[in-house]
Amino acid sequence: MGTTMRAAVFEETGGPEKLVYREIDRPEPGRGEVLVRVRACGINGFDLLARGGRYKTGQAKPHILGGDVVGSVDSYGPGCEEKVGVGENVALHWVISCGRCEQCLRGFETTCLRYGYLGAKYPGGYAEYVVVPERNIFPLGDYPDLNVAAAFPMAFGTAWHMLVERAALRPGETVLVQAVGSGIGVAAIQIANLIGAHVIGTAGSDWKLEKAVGMGVDPSKLINYNERDIYDEVMKMTNKRGVDVVFEHIGGENFGKVVQSVTRNGRLVTCGGTASYDVSMNIAHVFHKQVSIIGSNSATRWEFEQISRLLLEGKFEPVVDRVFPLQEAAAAHEYLDGRSGFGKVILSVGD
Ligand SMILES: [Zn+2]
Structure with a gap:
């Protein structure tokens, strides 16, 4: 009025x-x-x-x-x-x-x-x-x-729903976090740290990768995807095993590479495609190794309550x-x- x-x-x-x-x-x-x-x-x-x-x-x-x-x-x-x-x-x-x-x-x-x-x-x-x-x-x-x-809210909520609820990331597993410099990439690293999972991170520039080191990512577990092949690097870092979980929100031309980087019975969880929604992959990389591709959208109120509490306890920065x-x-x-x-x-x- x-x-x-x-x-x-x-x-x-x-x-x-x-x-x-x-x-x-x-x-x-x-x-x-x-x-x-x-x-x-x-x-x-x-x-x-x-x-x-x-x-x-x-x-x-x-x-x-x-x-x-x-x-x-x-x-x-x-x-x-x-x-x-x-x-x-x-x-x-x-x-x-x-x-x-x-x-x-x-x-x-x-x-x-x-x-x-x-x-x-x-x-x-x-x-x-x-x-x-x-x-x-x-x-x-x-x-x-x-x-x-x-x-x-959105970065940690979305990443939490992806890793905890949809992909059920467990302690000791290895997760490939795409674009560590993004708000959601930062959240994924901190949540993986809290769970006790190992992180391999990607970014398009070295200075972003260096910042990920500041959040506890092993400097030898970082990939500049503009200079290196994600699949080749993941295989080197994991003794040809691949990762348990891929945290995906980029889509675009690297999608096929990250699907290929998942280990047997592993999973890829995706909440978006900032580079492009159109992706291509070799379907043999999915069925042969029994890989799950999992969609994820936002976060529930219950999850939001959990992560708010963790924020106030100082678990997230x-x-x-x-x-x-x-x-x-x-x-x-x-x-x-x-x-x-x-x-x-x-x-x-x-x-
Ligand atoms: Zn409804």
Whole structure:
């Protein structure tokens, strides 16, 4: 009712310059919903694709991106339990599921028939305020840096669902982590460390591989895929055995090589294809060795609760590449388009 907020929005798809910082209507929390004052929002590859027009999100215009949101509880709509106090900091689970469809009833909320993501189907965190169902907020306690916390939800949630739930990575196994410099690659390394699995990491440049060493990856277990053949290197590093699990989110031309790198009865888990969705592989590398290729999508609320607790216990250290103020969302997109960083790019939403 005449209440406004500032947000970085786009009216039409296109380049980074389509993101405009301006005043729009502030949302009101409905029944069972909470209004969150956004403090920081991570940028994801999806945001760039949606802004560029590669995804139809279904959200009304102006479109508000941003699924990686941390902030503080501002106010509750009617019918809420109000377990988290007003003013307390929270991280938002980005999957909004219906709770009633066949998949939800089976406990598979990440494949809900009617799901929508924050920042895609629903208005996201490139704004001063966002509304979500109350069940999507998770307390952050006194976590010291909200810009760092905003590097956490999607990267660690997605990687956790992939490695723990879908691929069931076990202590002592070897996992090949693709693109260790990406937000999700950083998360995969830290989760593999926590499980007690061995990591082989790939990246497109040596300086990113060196940073992975700082997270505990053995310097002799790193592959620059622009200079070396991933399959040849994995075979050298594993005495021709191959890896138990491949953590895949790149797709593109190296996909066949990483499928080939899986050991007998191993598995490849994938959540995306940042290079390309079109891949080719030799199917004999799958059936002959009984390799499982496993899809993975987002994370459940239960998993989100588990990883939030681990974050607060200091088990995870999300990595921030660079922080931009929300006003400079267009510049942040332009920066990320170059894909030069290590870790996540964050929008800080100030007073
Ligand atoms: Zn559902």
